[in-house]
Amino acid sequence: EDQVTQSPEALRLQEGESSSLNCSYTVSGLRGLFWYRQDPGKGPEFLFTLYSAGEEKEKERLKATLTKKESFLHITAPKPEDSATYLCAVQGYNTDKLIFGTGTRLQVFP
Amino acid sequence: DAGVIQSPRHEVTEMGQEVTLRCKPISGHDYLFWYRQTMMRGLELLIYFNNNVPIDDSGMPEDRFSAKMPNASFSTLKIQPSEPRDSAVYFCASSIQGVSYGYTFGSGTRLTVV
Numbered sequence: 390e391d392q393v394t395q396s397p398e399a400l401r402l403q404e405g406e407s408s409s410l411n412c413s414y415t416v417s418g419l420r421g422l423f424w425y426r427q428d429p430g431k432g433p434e435f436l437f438t439l440y441s442a443g444e445e446k447e448k449e450r451l452k453a454t455l456t457k458k459e460s461f462l463h464i465t466a467p468k469p470e471d472s473a474t475y476l477c478a479v480q481g482y483n484t485d486k487l488i489f490g491t492g493t494r495l496q497v498f499p
Numbered sequence: 500d501a502g503v504i505q506s507p508r509h510e511v512t513e514m515g516q517e518v519t520l521r522c523k524p525i526s527g528h529d530y531l532f533w534y535r536q537t538m539m540r541g542l543e544l545l546i547y548f549n550n551n552v553p554i555d556d557s558g559m560p561e562d563r564f565s566a567k568m569p570n571a572s573f574s575t576l577k578i579q580p581s582e583p584r585d586s587a588v589y590f591c592a593s594s595i596q597g598v599s600y601g602y603t604f605g606s607g608t609r610l611t612v613v
Contacts, residue, residue, distance in 0.1 A: 423601045432503075432590050432604030433542075476542070478601070485530060485594075486555060487601060491541035 391416045393490035395477050401496045402467055410462040410493045412477030422460050423487060424453050425476040433476055467497045503605035505591050511611045517579040520608045523572055524593030532602060533566055533576050534590040542590070548574065549596075581612045 394413045402408055414422065421440055425433035437446040439455040446453045450471060452463045462475055474494045478487040504523040512518050524531050532547040546556040548568045556566070563582070568574040578585055588609050592602035 421601070425601070430606075432592070432606050433602075435600045435603070438601060478542075480601075484555075485549065485596065486532065486544050486547055488544070489534075489542040 391479060391481055391488045393477055393479055393488055395475075395490035395493050397493060398491070399494045399496070401498070402464075404468055404497055404499050405466045407463070407465045407467070409464070410475055410495070412460040412462070412490060413458060414460070414477070414479045415458075416479045416481045416488075418482035420480045420482045420484075422455055423478045423480070424460070424462055425478065427474045427476055427492070436475075464495070467495075469497050469499055471495065472497050503591055503593050503603055505589075505605035505608050507608060508606065509609045509611075511613065512581055514582055514612055515580040516612075517577065518581045518585075518610060518612075520576040520589050520591075520610070522574045522576070522591030522605060524574070524591070525603055526572070528593035528595050528603075529571075530594045530596060530602075531568060531574050532592045532594070533574070534592065536588045536590060536607070545576070578610075581610075583612045586610055586612050 392415045396411045421438050424436040427433045437453040442457045444455050450465050454461050474492040476492045478489040506521045529550050533545040534542045536542045545558045546566045551568045566576045588607045590604050590607045592604045594602045
């Protein structure tokens with residue numbers, strides 16, 4: 390069964406303090422690994438898709454990387470506006486559905 | 500494009516009542532997904548449609564839940580009768596097959612069953 394585990398559940402950072410979020414997955418043939426950002430009271434918003442081990446994607450202060458068993462979302466010099474829940478999801482080869490992890494709730498304070 | 504539109508945004512109902520949640524996907528998207536989000540279980544897929552046809556409903560909790568997609572621009576998720584454990588945020592999302600940006604989610608319906 391496809392499964393996604395995210396850690397930590399919650400993370401508090403000082404503004405400018407870089408860190409990484411982890412997403413471990415098991416899937417029968419990875420078609421894509423997705424990162425989403427979710428703000429309170431809103432639906433998840435797409436950030437990145439990664440397709441194969443070794444691939445990296447960047448957007449502003451965020452960089453996502455992928456290995457055969459896990460993905461990392463690196464946050465460099467975060468700002469308070471980066472505070473949100475970050476969700477990881479996987480899609481297997483023989484399906485069109487995404488399986489989500491329970492997310493990491495990030496708080497960045499000044 | 501206005502994005503994925505869900506209604507209502509909030510619903511409070513009494514146990515035993517019927518609840519209907521509505522979704523309008525993005526025009527041109529041929530996949531529609533219904534998810535439920537709770538603190539304990541995160542985002543769980545309930546059912547998804549391709550070209551208005553239900554493909555996988557294995558996540559529907561029980562017979563009290565049903566979903567329809569009568570046309571490409573509208574879908575409903577119905578709970579009858581509702582129970583307190585159905586309280587959650589229900590999201591609708593749409594996508595185009597093969598597109599790398601995954602799904603586009605609506606803003607969700609927060610359901611409270613008292």
